[in-house]
Amino acid sequence: MPRIITLTTDFGISSPYVAMIKGVILSINPQARLVDLTHAIGPQNVRQAALVLADATHWFPPETIHLAVVDPGVGTGRKIVYARIGQHDFIAPDNGLLSRLALATPPSTIITVADPRFWLPAVSATFHGRDIMAPVAARLSLGLEPQRLGPVQHELVQLQWTEARVSERRIQGSVLSVDAFGNLITNIPADALVNVPRGEKVTIVCDEHETHGIFSTYADQPAMTLIALIGSSGNLELAIVGDSATIMLGVNVGAPVTVAW
Amino acid sequence: MPRIITLTTDFGISSPYVAMIKGVILSINPQARLVDLTHAIGPQNVRQAALVLADATHWFPPETIHLAVVDPGVGTGRKIVYARIGQHDFIAPDNGLLSRLALATPPSTIITVADPRFWLPAVSATFHGRDIMAPVAARLSLGLEPQRLGPVQHELVQLQWTEARVSERRIQGSVLSVDAFGNLITNIPADALVNVPRGEKVTIVCDEHETHGIFSTYADQPAMTLIALIGSSGNLELAIVGDSATIMLGVNVGAPVTVAW
Amino acid sequence: MPRIITLTTDFGISSPYVAMIKGVILSINPQARLVDLTHAIGPQNVRQAALVLADATHWFPPETIHLAVVDPGVGTGRKIVYARIGQHDFIAPDNGLLSRLALATPPSTIITVADPRFWLPAVSATFHGRDIMAPVAARLSLGLEPQRLGPVQHELVQLQWTEARVSERRIQGSVLSVDAFGNLITNIPADALVNVPRGEKVTIVCDEHETHGIFSTYADQPAMTLIALIGSSGNLELAIVGDSATIMLGVNVGAPVTVAW
Numbered sequence A, B, C: 001m002p003r004i005i006t007l008t009t010d011f012g013i014s015s016p017y018v019a020m021i022k023g024v025i026l027s028i029n030p031q032a033r034l035v036d037l038t039h040a041i042g043p044q045n046v047r048q049a050a051l052v053l054a055d056a057t058h059w060f061p062p063e064t065i066h067l068a069v070v071d072p073g074v075g076t077g078r079k080i081v082y083a084r085i086g087q088h089d090f091i092a093p094d095n096g097l098l099s100r101l102a103l104a105t106p107p108s109t110i111i112t113v114a115d116p117r118f119w120l121p122a123v124s125a126t127f128h129g130r131d132i133m134a135p136v137a138a139r140l141s142l143g144l145e146p147q148r149l150g151p152v153q154h155e156l157v158q159l160q161w162t163e164a165r166v167s168e169r170r171i172q173g174s175v176l177s178v179d180a181f182g183n184l185i186t187n188i189p190a191d192a193l194v195n196v197p198r199g200e201k202v203t204i205v206c207d208e209h210e211t212h213g214i215f216s217t218y219a220d221q222p223a224m225t226l227i228a229l230i231g232s233s234g235n236l237e238l239a240i241v242g243d244s245a246t247i248m249l250g251v252n253v254g255a256p257v258t259v260a261w
Helices: A017-028 A046-059 A099-104 A128-141 A245-249 B017-028 B046-059 B099-104 B128-141 B245-249 C017-028 C046-059 C099-104 C128-141 C245-249
Strands: A004-009 A033-038 A065-069 A080-085 A088-093 A109-112 A165-167 A170-178 A184-189 A203-206 A209-212 A226-230 A235-240 A256-260 B004-009 B033-038 B065-069 B080-085 B088-093 B109-112 B165-167 B170-178 B184-189 B203-206 B209-212 B226-230 B235-240 B256-260 C004-009 C033-038 C065-069 C080-085 C088-093 C109-112 C165-167 C170-178 C184-189 C203-206 C209-212 C226-230 C235-240 C256-260
Touching (some): A004 A017, A004 A046, A004 A128, A017 A033, A017 A128, A033 A046, A033 B017, A046 A065, A046 A088, A046 A099, A065 A128, A080 A099, A170 A235, A184 A245, A203 A235, A235 A256, B004 B017, B033 B046, B033 C017, B046 B065, B046 B099, B046 B170, B065 B128, B088 B128, B170 B235, B203 B235, B209 B226, C004 C017, C004 C046, C017 C033, C017 C128, C033 C046, C046 C065, C046 C088, C046 C170, C080 C099, C184 C245, C203 C235, C235 C245
Parallel strands (some): A004 A033, B004 B033, C004 C033, C004 C065, C065 C088
Antiparallel strands (some): A080 A088, A080 A109, A203 A256, A226 A235, B165 B170, B170 B184, B203 B209, B203 B256, B226 B235, C080 C088, C080 C109, C165 C170, C170 C184, C170 C256, C184 C235, C203 C256, C226 C235
16 A cells, blocks of 8 residues: 655645655655645744644554655754654654644654755755655655664754643633634643533633633534634634634734633 | 545635545545545635535546535534435535535435444534544445435435526526636526527626627637636636636626626 | 646636546546646746746656646637657647746657547537646546647747846846745856855845845845845745745846846
């Protein structure tokens, strides 16, 4: 069975850069099965990509290879890494891209990608995604042992991921990401809410906007109502029924969210 | 030959939700051949998705499985359905998404997706596309009999699709959709125009904008001219040569279109 | 090994037109391996597509088929062509789409696509991409001899591609394209810069904006600095570190760029 390689980049949908990466991979392994994860990460937004990787990659079958290229430090001293996380293989710049994944599942192996034998013969200073990472991912998909890519490394570069603070009758968190519907996804996991009473007794405040109760679905309340619910990724989410919460409330990533009861 | 599964959603191009669906399908059937139909349906715009499905799916080979997830009522009483339409299999929420297709070709089988044995073990309240529809589509691609999904159902939920009214020297219709070029696609089929004289004698009015004659191609008139022609989907279309009719005329879906002679 | 067919269009990401083309190809050759190059070419922007094809297609393996549909003259006298360029096959309208590729590598064979036996039975006047080009590409992927498509043709339609002018201590070029990061890619190739001194002594002026030195990577200077460097496609590029040069400078395709020392 040819292996699956997923692609996550900030290259946008109109540039030829994604196609170059696909061409390089298919030139080395014409049977590789490419799946676009997303190419619409905000330019150089490592945190956004780290969240998308943490949310989406574990849904793929074991032995999937995930190639992620959001690389503002390309051509500098930042390393490129191979990491084994769970039963998946990752290739990415070591700039925090894999740090959200590693928070949940510490990597069992981390290798610095260092041996140029597995890269393209000519490596540009500005596009290591194409010249180093794509050929390495393609060779892994053909069965190359990760250990041959370079020396073992003991840690990944970490980003700061603020966790929600849970106290007796209060949880303080923040908006972690905004989805295509304009829903505000918080850093408050469902686990933190198991002891929270259901119904009107719980108050959720996001910036200066307030709502009561935690619901099951978007359709539980009338259109244009602000509601709180457990979203698809298992975290508390704030939504405007039938509209965009980020636009209607003027709220974005980083805004404070408080649950009190 | 592994079966093709097309994907149509309103998830946008930057969210991880599309990737989650792909991951679930490939985890169940690693050989499934995924084809993105589009993920840029307007948020919760069931009518737009219904039109895209009706226009595009019949071009695929027989036995293609089409998975469509535009699902504002997720988690409520709305059903999820399997439908056999022509030689194709469809999985979608029963909210009108398949109603435009069913108008042209009544489904030969409709089944309510009801048996949780074919779903993911844990089903969220907000993402049945991933937790119910994707695994069901994947299992159909492996040969599961649709009859095992649940009980037979006799009708699909319908949306209102206004047809053009044809009278002796006049056809009254409206703009059905707008394509990426800004062309206005109407609900007036070519069939309705067979008795219409060609050339200057026919007048087409869209909102307050008027043009004369029905042309064959966009290039038949000078740049910036408003022209009427039979478009790629077989309906009357209004276009501004070399520019966007929706932007230049300020006309959008629903605007009245009259053909008179 | 099923052949790869890449797709490049200006159809946008929300229209059903791309899916129709995929459906037609897969109906003729269900094993064809489709790779989206991009569908976000600006509407009818033949020059932009010609640049993307020239930059991206050569990264794919030999015997890849590239189908490109940016076709403002559809339904007029413009021809549709097959061209063999290097070890790749191309199908496109003969409107200059392949002219940037042909500048670097003259086609070894050009055939006018003329024999309707290889097209869909019904050909619309407005969508030859679906009705003529897609079935022809699919049949080539099944082994059809290109010579059977129609008569040999001796030249492709050319577009004007202005080359940079190199004089003793000065190179005059212009901005050729803008990527998703807002970087300005010029028509000045790295070759033209080999005799240019490195460091402060060289001055690059783009519109009225001036910078000094040619750097290796984006990260060589502080954030918000305008820098010049050799980009991923091998041409001189102007970038604002950590931001968008096209937005910050108000500079777009066609702007003059001068290198002087």
